[in-house]
Amino acid sequence: MLKNVAVALVDGVTPFEFGIFCEVFGIDRGDQGLPVYDFAVCAAEEGPLTMADVGFTITPPFGLERLEEADLICLPADRRAPVRDDYPEPFLDVLRRAVDRGARVLSVCSGAFVLGAAGLLDGRRCTTHWLHAPALIRRYPAALVDPDVLYVDEGPVITAAGTASGIDACLHVVRQAHGAEVANTIARRMVVPPHRDGGQAQYIQRPLPRTACDTVGEVIGWTARHLDEEITVEQLAERAHMSPRTFARRFLQETGTTPYQWVLRQRVLLAQELLESTDDTVDAIAGRSGFGNAAALRHHFLRTLGTTPNAFRRAFRGPRAVA
Incomplete structure (x- = not known):
């Protein structure tokens, strides 16, 4: 059963993807008979942490120790992820232990690079924003990257594509844990479809490839x-x-x-x-x-x-x- 949800933030986190987790899991909708989660925002590295491109910072009230008890650890997009390779090892260790103890991890967009750094994408099908897919493939060649889908559920590791696909993945997690009626009710509150047709492929722009010949x-x-x-x-x-x-x-x-x-x-x-x-x-x-x-x-x-x-x-x- 899904009860304890934690969001892990790094410096450069993007506000929209962070907000998705807060909206789905952080709001108390108990008056509607919906699940109420023990929800926490955690710093994965020393703060205050910068919110990418919007000019403000955030100082989460919890640290890595709070992630140790979570049933689901959420990883928003990291603006620096495609070029960053210095995630704190204690943070990566927490993610590995979480999967080992049966918890789930969920990334949105470039948050998948954190999972790659932790070795949690090796041999697993996964996705990220189509713009970042080539970089994810190059950096983590053992990952089975599918750039055409909205999200991928590989047991304990769930990866969502760009931005709004995080909503799709979160509703999928809710649907699995509590059933379609609960997920549909939350979707109506958010004024979004409970399920979208198609995959990320319909949003990809692909110019003619450059060839060496x-x-x-x-x-x-x-x-x-x-x-x-x-x-x-x-x-x-x-x-x-x-x-x-x-x-x-x-x-x-x-x-x-x-x-x-x-x-x-x-x-x-x-x-x-x-x-x-x-x-x-x-x-x-x-x-x-x-x-x-x-x-x-x-x-x-x-x-x-x-x-x-x-x-x-x-x-x-x-x-x-x-x-």
């Missing part, structure tokens, strides 16, 4: 301009003056994916852009993005992003959205 780079640029046409590996190989087999191998080396998967992803990205910026029907967008028909677009959109074209359009255009 000018030939493949030229072909990539040409392909991005002709996504509405039929494209085959044989056609691309011919433009690159290579055999299809050599081209496919070179493409994989330079982009990290196959020509087919790359073209498919670029078509989904183009469809996202058109859904956001035009009033074209889904059928018309399917043609412009190379899917041919609305059924094919819906299939690949759902498979790639975990949501439908119409749901995506409503999410990003609101009442202006057309079917």
Whole structure:
């Protein structure tokens, strides 16, 4: 049962992600019959601690000793995390002991770097903000980083993606501990959906990759301009003056994916852009993005992003959205 929740703060903590934990676990909603947590804000290093980019500091009333009794330890984003490598070892030890004794740890955004420093991401699937995912992969190669999801629950270690996905992860924890009705009631109080469709993939902006090979780079640029046409590996190989087999191998080396998967992803990205910026029907967008028909677009959109074209359009255009 989840009763004791502690938030561990480091210097440079971001206020929104910190506020998510306070909102979900720190507010007494006992008058509504909701769980009341023994909630504490703890300093993971000597303070006063700076709140990133907003010009004020915070001096938590508790230290590391309070984390030792928590059922759940929450780690907000740390603005310096992608470049920081000096987290206090006593803090990392507390996190390791927490997992060993059966407690859970939950990070939001770049808070995952703290878990990585503690070795708690090794061999575990995890996530972070899509902007920080490459850095997390480089620094902790044993971590199984998935940059496309809103959150990952790997037993005692829960990681959420950027910013608002921390709400999704916290409601997930509440739902597991107390049931859907409690989580839904808290979500209504917060005026947020109790569950969001899709994953982080629908928010990622991916420019054309830079490649070390000018030939493949030229072909990539040409392909991005002709996504509405039929494209085959044989056609691309011919433009690159290579055999299809050599081209496919070179493409994989330079982009990290196959020509087919790359073209498919670029078509989904183009469809996202058109859904956001035009009033074209889904059928018309399917043609412009190379899917041919609305059924094919819906299939690949759902498979790639975990949501439908119409749901995506409503999410990003609101009442202006057309079917």
